[in-house]
Amino acid sequence: MTRKYLALVCALLLVLLCGCAPAAPVADDTYDDMIVVGFSQVGAESDWRNANTRSMQQALSEQNGYRLILDDAQQKQEKQITAIRNFIHQGVDYIVLAPTTEKGWDTVLAEAKSAGIPVIIVDRMIEAEDDSMFTCWIGSDFRKEGDEAVAWLEKRFGDEALRIVHLQGNIGSSAQIGRTEGLDHALAEHPQWELVYRDTGDFTQAKGQELVEALLARNVQFDVIYSENDNMAYGAIDALKKAGLQPGKDVTIISFDASHRALELVMAGEISFDVECNPLHGPRVQAIIEKLEAGGKPPKLTYVEESTFDAATITREIMDGRGY
Ligand code: GYE
Numbered sequence: 001m002t003r004k005y006l007a008l009v010c011a012l013l014l015v016l017l018c019g020c021a022p023a024a025p026v027a028d029d030t031y032d033d034m035i036v037v038g039f040s041q042v043g044a045e046s047d048w049r050n051a052n053t054r055s056m057q058q059a060l061s062e063q064n065g066y067r068l069i070l071d072d073a074q075q076k077q078e079k080q081i082t083a084i085r086n087f088i089h090q091g092v093d094y095i096v097l098a099p100t101t102e103k104g105w106d107t108v109l110a111e112a113k114s115a116g117i118p119v120i121i122v123d124r125m126i127e128a129e130d131d132s133m134f135t136c137w138i139g140s141d142f143r144k145e146g147d148e149a150v151a152w153l154e155k156r157f158g159d160e161a162l163r164i165v166h167l168q169g170n171i172g173s174s175a176q177i178g179r180t181e182g183l184d185h186a187l188a189e190h191p192q193w194e195l196v197y198r199d200t201g202d203f204t205q206a207k208g209q210e211l212v213e214a215l216l217a218r219n220v221q222f223d224v225i226y227s228e229n230d231n232m233a234y235g236a237i238d239a240l241k242k243a244g245l246q247p248g249k250d251v252t253i254i255s256f257d258a259s260h261r262a263l264e265l266v267m268a269g270e271i272s273f274d275v276e277c278n279p280l281h282g283p284r285v286q287a288i289i290e291k292l293e294a295g296g297k298p299p300k301l302t303y304v305e306e307s308t309f310d311a312a313t314i315t316r317e318i319m320d321g322r323g324y
Pocket residue numbers: 045046047048049123124140175203228229230231256257277
């Protein structure tokens with residue numbers, strides 16, 4: 001504290017004497033009282049991801065007593081591993097990891113563990129050798145999300161013949177694995193549902209559009225697009241419209257995330273069913289850290305509550321009350 005005040009006084013004197021402010025932060029120990037968090041984020045591939053990043057930045061703000069070091073891994077696991085090593089090297093107080101894929105974390109998490117840095121996993125899950133590698137996890141039940149999507153499809157189409165196009169998220173991510181398992185399970189139960197195409201669109205709008213455009217160019221016929229996130233669905237919708245097809249009428253679209261833009265499309269009837277995936281993990285992580293700071297023990301696994309939307313259940317009030 002004393003050193004900090006001394007540095008502040010020196011900086012003030014500098015301003016008074018020379019009429020100029022020091023270019024760099026006064027001193028590193030400006031952050032002495034702050035909790036330093038290194039956050040390894042997957043990337044910026046989707047609206048969901050951006051809402052998630054904003055939520056973390058808002059909750060773990062300087063105003064709230066945090067110094068957040070954010071690293072965007074551009075959807076590459078090796079970049080995340082490097083970021084975590086940098087956080088360990090910098091001696092952060094906590095590491096928050098939103099993992100790209102489930103596998104491949106044992107070595108780097110063992111390094112964090114031996115450095116004594118708690119690791120909080122958010123959003124997707126990891127497959128760890130032993131679960132002492134991380135302090136706790138908070139995120140969604142992706143298999144349940146997949147099950148909800150196919151339950152709607154069953155209710156809407158029953159045993160009708162359906163040709164389904166499946167746009168997958170990043171292969172090996174929990175969000176892809178759970179949502180794909182839900183569909184696979186339903187495909188096995190409904191022999192009259194045919195999977196006509198399946199590929200990854202990497203959770204991006206551009207890739208979703210590209211895949212559906214390619215299908216239409218090959219004249220592949222389909223009734224349903226099962227898109228594992230909203231951004232790929234936006235791309236698919238653009239591709240359908242460009243080909244003169246009406247999303248929601250000629251092709252039924254099922255999507256995941258239920259971000260604001262997607263719910264507008266649910267209202268407009270272009271997306272028929274959207275399964276919510278809640279990205280607002282910032283305050284949840286903040287609460288976990290506060291608990292740990294106070295010597296408490298947060299639950300090992302926490303699933304956030306989520307709902308689903310179709311044209312019958314969406315209202316303007318619901319939309320206006322949403323933070324993403
Ligand atoms: O559905 C997608 C994002 O892991 C839940 O990642 C997240 C998924 C989300 O890119 O839009």
